[in-house]
Amino acid sequence: MRWAAWMLAGPLLWAGLFSVVYALHGVGCAWGWPALTTPIGQAQVVILAAVWVGGLALHAILIWQMPRGPSREDRLVSYGAWIGLVASLLTLAPILLTSTCF
Template sequence: MLSLAGPGIWAAGFTLVYALHGTGCARGWPEAAAMGPVTLHAAALWAGWLVTLATGALLLRLLPAVGAGAGLRRDLPRAGAWIGLGATLFTLLPVAVASSC
């Protein structure tokens, strides 16, 4: 089950950020100021992305390190965690570079 944790965190984060994006576009969040020049929409999306990244990184920190001969039982959860973290970083990167709506 631990092997599913990393990709699961990505799936939850991806869903969260996509939902925040759709809701924000529909509710006019890009026009709502949150902190100075940062709009409510950008703040929500960045928060969603960073929280997902932080959760993925925390999972990686908590999992036992891979050791020589540890076997797939121990390697797979870490591989899953890296898959989740990498996917979060890449697939939600548009939060940082694309116009929102």
């Protein structure tokens, strides 16, 4: 059943990342992070983007490290890993595209 754990790792990572970013977004808006600026931009965006990029890096590591092979189990592992990466990449892209707390 190790393959099942590998298969679930990507989507679970997405679920965790999505929850953390959504929670941080709420906390940031409540505590006024958008008003703070850092050398590279608005604090809210920088913090969220940092978490996002960190998560994407974990996804990349997962894909890099996952077992590969022709068996159905290994194919499912790779599907799971890619689903996770694509989901994290697309669902959290609004960090860079939309305004924060309006």
